[in-house]
Structures are given as structure tokens and as C-alpha cells.
Amino acid sequence: MKITLTVNDEAYPLDVEPRRVLADVLREDCGLTGTHLGCEHGVCGACTVLVDGKAVRSCLMLAVQCDAKAVRTVEGLAGPDGEPHPLQRAFSAEYALQCGFCTPGFLMIAAGALDADPDQIAGLVESNICRCTGYEPIRRAITHATRGDD
Amino acid sequence: MKLAAFDYAAPRTVPEAVAVLADGGRDVRVLAGGQSLLLEMRLHRLSPDLVVDINGVGGLDRLDVNDGTAEVGALVRHDVFDSPRAVPGPLGTLLALAAPNIAHPPIRARGTMVGSLAWAHPASEWCAIAMALDAVIRLRGPEGVREVPVRDWFLGPFTTARRPGELLLSVRLPLLDAHTGVGFLEHRRTHFSFAQVGVAVALAVRDGVVEEARIGLANCADRPVRAYAAERELNGTEVGHSFVRAGRVAAEQDAAPLAEPYADVEYRRQVIAVLVARTLRQAAEGAPQ
Ligand SMILES: Cc1cc2nc3c(=O)[nH]c(=O)nc-3n(C[C@H](O)[C@H](O)[C@H](O)COP(=O)(O)OP(=O)(O)OC[C@H]3O[C@@H](n4cnc5c(N)ncnc54)[C@H](O)[C@@H]3O)c2cc1C
Numbered sequence: 001m002k003i004t005l006t007v008n009d010e011a012y013p014l015d016v017e018p019r020r021v022l023a024d025v026l027r028e029d030c031g032l033t034g035t036h037l038g039c040e041h042g043v044c045g046a047c048t049v050l051v052d053g054k055a056v057r058s059c060l061m062l063a064v065q066c067d068a069k070a071v072r073t074v075e076g077l078a079g080p081d082g083e084p085h086p087l088q089r090a091f092s093a094e095y096a097l098q099c100g101f102c103t104p105g106f107l108m109i110a111a112g113a114l115d116a117d118p119d120q121i122a123g124l125v126e127s128n129i130c131r132c133t134g135y136e137p138i139r140r141a142i143t144h145a146t147r148g149d150d
Numbered sequence: 151m152k153l154a155a156f157d158y159a160a161p162r163t164v165p166e167a168v169a170v171l172a173d174g175g176r177d178v179r180v181l182a183g184g185q186s187l188l189l190e191m192r193l194h195r196l197s198p199d200l201v202v203d204i205n206g207v208g209g210l211d212r213l214d215v216n217d218g219t220a221e222v223g224a225l226v227r228h229d230v231f232d233s234p235r236a237v238p239g240p241l242g243t244l245l246a247l248a249a250p251n252i253a254h255p256p257i258r259a260r261g262t263m264v265g266s267l268a269w270a271h272p273a274s275e276w277c278a279i280a281m282a283l284d285a286v287i288r289l290r291g292p293e294g295v296r297e298v299p300v301r302d303w304f305l306g307p308f309t310t311a312r313r314p315g316e317l318l319l320s321v322r323l324p325l326l327d328a329h330t331g332v333g334f335l336e337h338r339r340t341h342f343s344f345a346q347v348g349v350a351v352a353l354a355v356r357d358g359v360v361e362e363a364r365i366g367l368a369n370c371a372d373r374p375v376r377a378y379a380a381e382r383e384l385n386g387t388e389v390g391h392s393f394v395r396a397g398r399v400a401a402e403q404d405a406a407p408l409a410e411p412y413a414d415v416e417y418r419r420q421v422i423a424v425l426v427a428r429t430l431r432q433a434a435e436g437a438p439q
């Protein structure tokens with residue numbers, strides 16, 4: 001099926017089978033391997049991306065469902081000059097990553113909720129799995145970035 | 151696992167959707183939020199021949215409030231109800247108490263209330279609330295539109311009164327009057343688990359007396375349960391006096407819990423009794439005194 005994915009403001013005209021999920025098409029057809037796949041069951045959140053501004057699990061959405069929609073992945077966070085996004089700076093400052101496997105998912109779930117209040121941030125951090133950090137640095141990083149501290 | 155191949159249709163209108171669903175002889179599935187269907191397809195427990203994606207069907211995302219009811223269209227996502235203001239009155243409060251228990255924000259951004267009723271997971275929060283409130287499901291099939299009261303809807307785990315080819319259009323829930331206090335509590339093993347027990351309560355109170363109790367139970371049997379026996383214990387009694395007894399009655403008479411790897415039947419009955427009493431207290435606190 002012919003579709004056009006708009007990923008990080010760039011148009012990707014693609015021919016994909018309906019059975020392929022968004023995460024696989026981002027990684028294999030668009031070459032954007034920043035989106036990770038862990039469980040592929042909607043549980044771990046490593047595959048979280050924004051579709052039309054909302055954080056979704058890209059392992060539980062078909063690529064053909066995103067035809068003509070705007071997808072944002074971790075590769076689209078940094079500025080055009082490579083300047084890290086405030087969330088990326090906060091993750092670095094707070095040591096919110098160790099192995100980094102979960103990081104794209106946490107960054108994107110946070111990017112979808114930059115205006116979130118502190119109560120919501122706890123819910124966001126609980127949404128994804130990190131096997132390294134113990135979550136607290138991630139919560140701190142997201143809190144700082146959403147408050148706009150640097 | 152990767153999904154097996156299927157044909158894909160994305161109708162734009164309800165009549166078009168009903169027409170493609172009437173593809174007799176093949177395994178045809180509606181794709182709403184996809185948060186259960188695509189998972190089942192990944193596990194190869196379901197491998198439909200044709201997937202009918204209704205996300206582009208106009209009008210199904212409506213949430214209409216009138217005549218004392220909220221009518222929730224088939225594309226209204228779980229996260230709409232995160233806000234108690236999405237629906238007026240005690241119903242909005244009840245839905246907002248329950249919503250955060252459903253999966254996580256990215257899954258709530260896709261999954262739908264009507265999809266949960268169609269899927270009929272015994273542990274579903276929305277199914278328990280629908281049972282407590284006598285919701286009505288509206289469907290359209292090749293023979294036209296029909297309505298099914300939710301008490302006739304759940305026939306077993308993942309089994310409903312939906313006929314082949316039918317599209318669920320909406321579910322209707324009563325707004326609940328100002329005398330009603332509501333409660334929703336859940337016990338789960340980990341944050342990522344489904345409810346081990348979930349309890350939904352709407353308690354209509356007048357002059358300190360329970361006028362009408364409504365209790366729905368999630369994951370307390372092989373399907374969503376209405377705790378009629380416990381409700382009978384409560385109706386007409388002074389608020390607070392029969393809560394513990396009602397909890398025990400719900401656990402012993404209304405529920406039929408199944409053993410799970412981390413919870414035998416006895417343990418589950420104990421949790422049900424405690425949680426029902428606690429949810430009743432929560433509802434009573436919210437009821438006008
Ligand atoms: C990690 C994870 C955790 C979860 N935790 C919970 C939880 O705690 N509680 C809970 O209740 N749910 C949970 N879910 C499931 C989630 O709530 C689903 O969104 C919901 O069960 C189904 O809604 P859907 O819109 O996604 O339906 P889909 O997945 O699109 O469909 C499910 C089934 O219903 C049918 N169907 C859907 N809509 C219609 C319609 N309009 N007409 C006819 N048939 C239809 C489909 O054909 C399919 O058979 C979880 C899911 C995941 C991935």
C-alpha cells in the first residue's frame with residue numbers, strides 16, 4: 001500500500017504492507033533507528049513516538065494508519081544545528097540514562113507532555129520501563145525540563 | 151512476533167464500514183484503538199483475513215451529553231476521561247477515577263471505551279462501570295441498528311452478544327444525579343498488571359440512607375459482574391452501616407473468582423470483600439451529606 005509518512009517534518013513516500021507496524025517502518029524503511037523495540041507488546045515504552053503530537057506506542061500502531069500524519073521521533077528532538085533539546089540536556093545533566101536503551105521512549109513520552117503538571121509526570125515515568133536508572137533521575141530530568149530550568 | 155498478512159480497509163462512513171464488515175466467510179475484525187487487537191495479532195492468537203480500520207470514519211469520535219445520559223462514540227479514546235470535566239456530574243468523576251487505572255497514557259491515547267466493551271476483557275475497568283450503570287450498547291449491522299443492554303452483553307471471557315458483521319457505534323451511560331457519590335478502586339500486582347480486582351460504585355444517598363447502590367466488579371469472575379446481592383444488602387440502610395457486610399456478600403455471592411498464578415480463590419475473595427467495603431466508603435465520602 002502506498003503511503004506518505006511525514007517524520008520530523010520530512011516526507012517519506014513508501015510502499016508498505018498493511019501488516020507492518022510503525023516502529024518497524026521507521027527503523028527499516030526510513031532508516032530512523034533511534035526508535036527502539038523492546039517488548040513489542042505495548043508494555044515497555046521503548047518504541048514511544050509522537051503521532052500528530054500525541055505519544056503512542058509505535059509497536060501497536062500500523063504504519064498505514066499514519067498515512068498523511070505527522071510523526072516525531074527522537075531524531076527530531078534536537079534543533080537544526082544539532083543543539084540538544086532541553087529534555088536531552090536535562091537527561092544528560094541528571095544522569096537519567098545509563099545503557100540508553102529506554103531513553104528514546106522516555107524522551108518522546110516527555111516531549112508529548114512538556115506542559116504536564118508534576119502529578120502527571122509521575123504517571124509518565126511509570127508508563128515506560130528502565131532497567132538501569134531506578135527512575136528517579138528520569139523523573140527529575142523531566143520535571144526540570146518541563147519547568148524550563150536548565 | 152510480526153503480524154501475519156491481512157487485507158486492510160479504511161472506510162470513511164458508517165454505511166461503508168458496515169458494508170465491508172459483511173464479508174461473510176472470512177475472519178473480519180474492526181480496528182479501533184488497536185491496543186488489544188494488534189497485541190493479539192502479534193501473539194498470533196488472532197490472525198484476521200481482513201482488518202477494517204474505523205479510525206477515519208466520520209462522527210464516531212463524538213461524545214454527546216443530553217437527556218441525562220452521555221453517549222460515547224466508538225472512537226472516543228480512554229484518555230478523554232482522564233479529566234472529570236469530560237462528562238458532567240458524578241459520572242464524569244467516576245470515569246476519571248477509573249481511567250488512570252487503564253494501562254498507560256500512550257495506550258490511553260489510542261484505546262477506546264467502546265473497544266473495551268467489544269473486547270470484553272473480564273478485568274476491564276470500563277466493562278465493570280458499564281455493568282454497574284446499566285449501560286446500553288448501540289450497534290449497526292446488515293439488518294440495521296439495534297441496542298443491547300449491557301446486562302445481556304457479556305456472555306463469557308472475550309465473548310459478547312455482538313453478531314458477525316456488526317459495528318459498535320456507541321455506548322450510553324447515565325449521568326447520575328447530584329445525590330450520588332462514586333468510587334473506583336483497584337488492586338493490582340504491579341503497575342503494569344491488569345486489575346486483580348477492580349470495584350466501581352455509585353451510591354445514591356438521601357438523608358443519610360442508601361437509596362440505591364450500584365456495584366460493578368472487574369476481574370471477579372470470567373466476565374464483568376454486577377454485585378446485585380451486595381446492592382440488596384445496602385439499599386435502605388444507613389450509610390456506612392452495612393459496608394463491610396456488603397463487601398463479604400459481594401465476595402461470597404456475586405463474585406466467582408478464578409485462581410490466578412499469584413492469587414488463589416480464597417485470597418481473591420478476601421481482596422474483593424475488603425476492596426468493595428473501601429470503595430463504598432470512598433463513594434459515601436463523595437455523596438452529599
Ligand atoms: C500494555 C497494555 C496494558 C493494558 N492495560 C489495560 C487495563 O489495565 N485495563 C483495560 O481495560 N485495558 C487494558 N489494555 C487494553 C486497552 O484498554 C484496549 O484499548 C482495549 O481493551 C480495547 O480497545 P481498543 O479501542 O484498543 O480496541 P481494538 O484493540 O481496536 O479492538 C479490540 C477488539 O474489539 C473489537 N472492536 C473494537 N471496536 C469495535 C467496534 N466499534 N465495533 C466492533 N468491534 C470492535 C475489535 O475487532 C477487536 O476484536 C491494555 C493494553 C495494553 C497494550
Ligand code: FES
Pocket residue numbers: 036037038039040041042043044045046047048057058059060
Ligand atoms: S516495544 Fe513498544 S512498548 Fe515495548
Ligand code: FES
Pocket residue numbers: 096097098099100101102103129130131132133
Ligand atoms: S538506561 Fe538502561 S534501560 Fe533505561
